[in-house]
Amino acid sequence: KAGVTQTPRYLIKTRGQQVTLSCSPISGHRSVSWYQQTPGQGLQFLFEYFSETQRNKGNFPGRFSGRQFSNSRSEMNVSTLELGDSALYLCASLGGIGAEAFFGQGTRLTVV
């Protein structure tokens, strides 16, 4: 059974640009969550999608957005990139309510 797949693995972008990250959950999982991990703040919740609907959003500016497709794949977008957006972005896939979350390898975003 394939795990959670995130693409790309690494990205380097310039301040002001925008970026789109992709996450394919474990087959059959309908819930996808996104987290930002930085050395100073640890893992912070960005948002969670279930059946193409955003059910919860963390405390991040509107530049961070996401969506989920009918096949449960999810994308997150960050517009007008800032240096502080440099981080590891992790996607988690859940098989049901209260189930454990399984993480992908992450996308390492560097903003220069």
Add this chain to the structure above:
Amino acid sequence: EDKVVQSPLSLVVHEGDTVTLNCSYEVTNFRSLLWYKQEKKAPTFLFMLTSSGIEKKSGRLSSILDKKELSSILNITATQTGDSAIYLCAAGTQGGSEKLVFGKGTKLTVNP
């Protein structure tokens, strides 16, 4: 504001030692307490605890939840160099979405 605090933040031990990692939480609508191990990128799932006082065990690792004290511990016996990693504790919340609130992690270094 939801909060998870882990201690110690870092720990250096010798192979064969036993370690105890601590996690305390203050979250609204608490559902579960999860432990993850992060070596390079993807946090890998260790345990999910929902009931107080029931120990979960996997090989040399074990964990228990104390809902009265709002805390959990992760024990690792007979540590090996391969146990070197960051151990993350997360509180899962309920209420219509799947959100994890993470602590900053405990960095464990096991020296030969």
